[in-house]
Amino acid sequence: QVQLVESGGGLVQAGGSLRLSCVASGIRFSIHTMAWFRQGPGKQLELVAGITSNGNTNYVDSVKGRFTISRDNAKNTVYLQMNSLKSEDTAVYYCKAVLVSTGTTYWGKGTLVTVSS
Numbered sequence: 001q002v003q004l005v006e007s008g009g010g011l012v013q014a015g016g017s018l019r020l021s022c023v024a025s026g027i028r029f030s031i032h033t034m035a036w037f038r039q040g041p042g043k044q045l046e047l048v049a050g051i052t053s054n055g056n057t058n059y060v061d062s063v064k065g066r067f068t069i070s071r072d073n074a075k076n077t078v079y080l081q082m083n084s085l086k087s088e089d090t091a092v093y094y095c096k097a098v099l100v101s102t103g104t105t106y107w108g109k110g111t112l113v114t115v116s117s
Helices: none
Strands: 003-007 010-013 018-025 033-039 046-051 057-059 067-072 077-082 091-099 104-107 111-116
Touching (some): 057 067
Parallel strands (some): 010 111
Antiparallel strands (some): 003 018, 091 111
16 A cells, blocks of 8 residues: 655744655655645645656745755655745645656645744
């Protein structure tokens, strides 16, 4: 059974930091592309950051220079370090795993990040 479990969300003041974690089980983690998505109140789901199996990363423009995605294949974990948080970063953050060769995807249930201004 595949599971992606996010943690690390919470309430933080604007300008603060949080680190999200997503632990995967039931998949061969190292060969999956991993990504963080978010959905803010009244907003569409958007890709925040992604990291390939080779470690290549990409970010949505609004978080460049503030967020860092990383992975630890030994721990089957992907992280999202979020610094200089803004109120517009308030959202439920979801972890996604993609096996690019087949298109198979898995999602976590999300973790809520609330940034107070």
